[in-house]
Amino acid sequence: MALIPTTILTGFLGSGKTTLLNRVLKEAHGQRIAVIENEFGEENIDNEILVREEGEQIVQMSNGCICCTIRDDLRSTLVDLATQRRNGQLTFDRVVIETTGVADPGPVIQTFFMDEEVAENFLIDSVITLVDAKHAQQQLTDRQEARRQVGFADQLFLSKTDLISAEEKAALVHRLQHINPRAPIRSVHFGEVPLAEVLDLRGFNLNAKLEVDPQLMDDDHDGHGHDHHDHDHEHGEHCDHPHHHHHDDDVKSFVFRAQRPFDPVKLEDFLGAIVNVYGPRMLRYKGVLDMAGTDRKVIFQGVHQLMGSDLGPAWRDDEVRESKMVFIGIDLPRDILEQGLTQSLVPA
Numbered sequence: 001m002a003l004i005p006t007t008i009l010t011g012f013l014g015s016g017k018t019t020l021l022n023r024v025l026k027e028a029h030g031q032r033i034a035v036i037e038n039e040f041g042e043e044n045i046d047n048e049i050l051v052r053e054e055g056e057q058i059v060q061m062s063n064g065c066i067c068c069t070i071r072d073d074l075r076s077t078l079v080d081l082a083t084q085r086r087n088g089q090l091t092f093d094r095v096v097i098e099t100t101g102v103a104d105p106g107p108v109i110q111t112f113f114m115d116e117e118v119a120e121n122f123l124i125d126s127v128i129t130l131v132d133a134k135h136a137q138q139q140l141t142d143r144q145e146a147r148r149q150v151g152f153a154d155q156l157f158l159s160k161t162d163l164i165s166a167e168e169k170a171a172l173v174h175r176l177q178h179i180n181p182r183a184p185i186r187s188v189h190f191g192e193v194p195l196a197e198v199l200d201l202r203g204f205n206l207n208a209k210l211e212v213d214p215q216l217m218d219d220d221h222d223g224h225g226h227d228h229h230d231h232d233h234e235h236g237e238h239c240d241h242p243h244h245h246h247h248d249d250d251v252k253s254f255v256f257r258a259q260r261p262f263d264p265v266k267l268e269d270f271l272g273a274i275v276n277v278y279g280p281r282m283l284r285y286k287g288v289l290d291m292a293g294t295d296r297k298v299i300f301q302g303v304h305q306l307m308g309s310d311l312g313p314a315w316r317d318d319e320v321r322e323s324k325m326v327f328i329g330i331d332l333p334r335d336i337l338e339q340g341l342t343q344s345l346v347p348a
């Protein structure tokens with residue numbers, strides 16, 4: 001059987017991966033796509049945000065941090081998919097993997113080469129990296145994962161260029177080209193991109209990945225004590241070994257739940273104040289909320305100071321109206337957030 005083409009969709013927290021994927025799923029008529037979703041944190045909100053067309057797509061979840069448990073989780077998810085496809089239990093033509101925003105793509109790529117069963121069934125079509133034009137300069141400076149995501153890309157998509165000036169865009173493109181001279185760069189407004197530029201790119205180039213990380217295919221080595229060759233990449237840092245988990249130290253997530261509806265005015269006041277103070281440390285927050293005054297779910301999300309909400313589907317009669325929010329950030333004041341959110345609920 002022909003190998004199953006697989007697209008790896010990566011990019012830092014809030015860079016527009018789900019937006020792009022939604023667009024692709026809506027547009028990909030006639031193509032059956034199996035989606036593997038991986039989110040950082042305990043709660044999967046993207047599952048609610050992602051469109052699903054009955055019978056056409058399959059969404060596979062694998063919890064936890066893709067970067068730490070990836071080789072095993074991803075391996076078993078892929079092997080499972082291939083087996084079910086072979087048995088005729090599932091039909092799909094391709095796979096898209098959406099990694100968490102803090103994932104290092106290295107171990108994801110490794111899985112396709114180091115594991116025999118995976119290698120016999122799948123091939124990487126391309127690694128697509130979304131870059132949040134508004135926040136990328138800071139992210140690239142602060143976060144090694146962000147630099148590696150750019151370094152490993154076969155194709156770079158810039159989201160949110162509507163929020164920056166032409167000069168800022170030129171400076172960002174220049175920096176991205178310095179980190180990754182190979183990958184074409186294209187602006188993508190809210191995920192709007194022709195399907196042909198997302199799927200079937202056949203753009204994966206292992207040699208290019210090995211230049212970013214010469215140890216990528218070394219199975220046994222633990223990332224410590226080896227020589228680092230500096231290829232004159234930006235700060236030489238994205239040569240770090242993939243098993244280095246920077247985010248483990250400082251990026252944390254927590255979930256807030258409530259079974260009383262939010263008062264929209266109180267919530268907006270509170271969140272407005274909180275992002276003013278803690279915005280720089282709030283890497284990503286999102287949630288599905290029960291809001292007083294509407295029977296529809298409110299999908300709320302933000303990155304640093306930028307926040308927004310949309311009306312989602314109506315709450316079903318048979319489901320519990322529970323709000324859940326995930327906050328991902330550095331040293332977030334959990335007590336203050338929990339207290340403020342609780343005070344933003346309608347009185348009991």
Ligand SMILES: Nc1nc2c(ncn2[C@@H]2O[C@H](COP(=O)(O)OP(=O)(O)OP(=O)(O)O)[C@@H](O)[C@H]2O)c(=O)[nH]1
Pocket residue numbers: 011012013014015016017018019020046100101130159160161162163188189190191284301302308
């Ligand atoms: N202004 C603007 N906002 C965008 C654009 N693309 C995406 N967004 C918004 O950016 C936010 C994050 O987008 P997502 O697609 O959820 O990002 P993500 O990479 O899936 O986020 P995580 O999975 O949480 O890391 C959402 O509020 C989007 O509506 C764009 O081109 N311009």
